Amino acid sequence: MVIEDRKLVTLLVALALVACAPPSPAVAPTSASAAEEATPAQPSIVVTEAMGSPHVGEAAPDFDLPDQKGNRVKLSDAHGSVVVLAFVASFCPFSKAEQPYLAKLASDYAGRNVKVIAVGINEPEADYRSYLARIPMNIPVLRDEGGKVALSFTPPGAQSEFKDRTKALVTSNLVIDRDGTIRFFTLVDTVHFDAKLVHVRRAVDRLLANQPG
């Protein structure tokens, strides 16, 4: 009986210790390198109907802009291809972090009828050139002087607090289907930053597999 009681006491003490354990933190501490590898579970800020037009499900506005070699590039010329459209700026550290992965995306999907196009938003010529000088770019980087094309792609609700509206789409990414409809459209999410464009790739893969959105 006494032994049984001791077991009971031990059990209760153990229970007490369990009860005393601190609540497990919501985010387990990880090293910086682990954080670098992490891909956000959700894509960045998704441009939905709530932000206004254009948004996912609508036709992408057409444009006609010069690339780094002086060739004119029209979005409508890419009809029949899946298009990845990235708005970039030489000043933006998020654009800089994505730049090598944009080039890698183009080479990884080469020969699969995917066109990757970058649009450098409203920057002086020298700054636009400095973006090109950072790494060899295997994709057209268009010069959007004055930011007119960027504005045509900017829904009113996208970073509506920005004083300079031409900057609202910096480091935004779109995936446009073979018919010119926007299937993926995100603004940069500074807290859950997807530098490696994992979610852009998933959207491209879905379209190549002929799956809806």
Place this chain on the structure above:
Amino acid sequence: MRSWFTSVAQSIDFSQINRDELSMKIQVLAAILLWACCAGVACGGAPTQAAPLTWQRPGLGGAVRPEMGSPQPGEQAPDFALPDLDGRTVPFASTRGSWVVLHFTATWCPFCDSEVDHLNALAAAFAARSVKTVIVDVEEDAATWRSYASQHVAPPMIALHDASGAVASRFAPPGAQPSFDDRAQAVLDATLIIDPHGAIRLFLLPDSAHFDPTFRAVRAELEKLVPQAVVAINAAPRTIAAGTSADLAIKLQVAAGYHVMADRPSAPTYVPTRVELFSEPGVTVRNARYPEAASFRVGDRAIATFEGAVEVQLRLDVAKDAALGARRLRGIVRYQACTASLCLFPSQRTFDVPLEIKEAKEAQ
């Protein structure tokens, strides 16, 4: 838990049990007591529902998280010295003793540019509580920063320049934006609250999904962290022509429910309120004139005090040959405050008055 414990204790009917059973039940009771004590004491009576973590609270989604590494809230802010807009080196340690809002910026950063007017407003609103607001430009040439700051950064905000980004990179926790090679850029648009001992109390990185250029969340944290000053000091900037004299009002606001002893106190042991502004080459400060004292009754005695808004007038004589341009006159207010039921230790607070000396003809 307590009611459950009581019901267990009540379920034991001591009148109907034999000795052995009693011994066992006492042991069970003791064990339950031990568990209850441990749970209550070791857990410090912690609420069953954990308080939300900083980044789970509204507006604080960008908060630096423990897994990002140092520096982070609770740790000492890295020390530094950076030049201001006049090229004078400002050691960060010179802000010790004050609460500081520190913000990293770049003129091209659209988040930063959309916030700067609101940061000026925050700096002005919290200056009366002795909060110093410091804006640091990261990795731009001095001319670009100077021209931007002259248009967009207003006193009392202190504008500093980190041309190389060396200071900013020391503020960047390794886990913040790990994909950025340039570590200084990882803290662009970051806002910190640093306490009077130099410890970081809030560290927010930008959160583009919940962008609020008005700093609502930072203001709310300041409201909670920084005590309302018993005596707030307000001295408006003045422009005075060389070779003339002018009155200057220093406005004190004594917090509701408090009074301070008057300039001529009722007893020699009482600490008089004193406003001093220091003369310097070309600017002579003449004696302060205080308003009429109020009378505060303690039992059958009346004590000469100041309450509410107190305006102290000073006279400035500016010499004909005084150096023209902007300068800051330094001052100090000494006082001893009480409520109806308690008195605080004598205290003193420093303040600055921005003064612009213009050529005689131009100003008259």
